[in-house]
Amino acid sequence: MFPNSTILGPLFWIVMGGLYTISFTGFYYWITDSIIKMNWWKWLLSILWFLGLNITIAGGFTLFGEKEIRAGFWFLSVFGGVFIVLGVGLWRLLTSR
């Protein structure tokens, strides 16, 4: 991540870990304050969706980093599109009674 530093790389991933923890805690509070009833597989699907979205974004930007700009945009459009559709589907599933 930071090729000229041996310190910033590990720090970056510690911060990322913290961000994920806070975002999941926040999500947990949103859910428990809402009318949505969660069970284990709904939690699992939600976490997988968010991780998949992160990987899609990382994948597209990896291709940008390789100077494969067109491939990066295609990657983000196709898989990003898939994740948006999946996200809508997931939301309907979570909110359905």
Add this chain to the structure above:
Amino acid sequence: MDEDNNKFNRRNFIKTAGLASGVIALAGAAGAGLAAGSNKDSYTGWGRTAYGEDQFFNRKPFLVDTPTYDKVGETRRIAFIEDLFKRNGELSRLLFPRGDETPLWSFDEGVEKLPEPLKTYYLEHPDALGEFRKAIEKSQEQAGTWDKYKHKYLLADAWSTAHASPIGGQGAFPPQPHGNPEESDFRGVNEETLPLKSPAHGSSLIKQIAYSFGASLVGIAKVKEDWVYQGYMRGVGKIDFEVPEHWKYAVVIAVPHEWDSMYANPTYGTSYDAYSKLRFIAGKLEVFLKEIGYAARSHVPPTSYEIAMPPLAIDAGLGEQGRHGVLVTPELGANTRLAAVTTNMLLEPDKPIDIGIKEFCSKCKICAEECPSGAISFTDKPENVIRGYQRWNINQDKCFTIWNSVATSHARGCRVCLAVCPYSRKNNWIHKIVREVDPRDPTGLFSSAMLAMQKKFFTYPGGQEYLPAPDGNNKTFGEAPDWLMTEEWFNI
């Protein structure tokens, strides 16, 4: 009441912070991806070689007993005249003798007037002679138009020439063998040989030493007679010979070209960066083996070989042959250049691997579509039977014509097929996933999906576009690195 309010506010704060953190984490994932894509640590073979860390693909699940080339008939050794460079060298000596001597042959005299073995070869391959004539004409055009391109490609040409400088002439390393191999391969060998603990120890040691000299991949094979050239031996001359007894094993070494310049073929890349690395590694390994008491001979590019490298490397478990005729390895793809050292040290050979490259090539054909010369076959399955082996074979003569056509100072290669091959990818997480999943998928669906993405997502200029005007637009497959672009550093 206050406590309730505080609790409520804290809860709201965490909810808002969670949302913000999610968005920042997505941005962080983008940053991490960008860094992974541009990270120089992913340039396999240009950083972590000294400890063998670049041979990172676990070959164990893919080891096979029989190599992936198909033996379909009576086999025979390769006549030296079947090698493009040896053949062209012979013909050039007749057409362009040194000094003021008059040519010993001209195209107008026809094939019948050629000396053997050229005569027989060209009678059997009449198109090859016409193609060589075209290559000479193209090389004259190339020299004529270089003036137009010499500033644009100054740095690329200088970089290539610098890499080529240790290769030819008196000071070349390793020095050419002198005399027959029973003398030259034993010259300077330490008379004292310590008892080796086991062949496995021998292989492990030699691999470690080769890595320490800069090899990215190392494999060991028994020398198979079919891969040894016939009719010419360095240090002796034109001679028919039996495979020397002491060429028992070959230590096969692979390194890649520098990645960014390789992607920017044909005009910014060179073959000489990998060639000069290989010569130093193999030459040093030869000296090392002799120092510990074993006969050794290095076989190095561009033309100092007695053995054909790709099949030897397949035997040594480094990879498989691709449609473009080049060895494809899991770590380097087609960006793989080879050398070997033959020795009588007792070694444990590696097993060949099968990661499904032949099957992938049947579907892919990208190299054939992008090749500016049309030298690469489009057939679904390999149709040529070459010396008893069924395999893909490129039209080397057509390929050489393109070397003489691209906008370089002289015929210093094309290598577009290496660059466009989907296996030629750097070592970052996204390619690592493909590398590991594809050979484990028995259905072939994953590779079909990857191939569809490859063709749709990536930019391919198309065969003729790599040529200079009027045929093309001097396109390169990838963008040239700034350190090879003259306009970044000089006013032109």
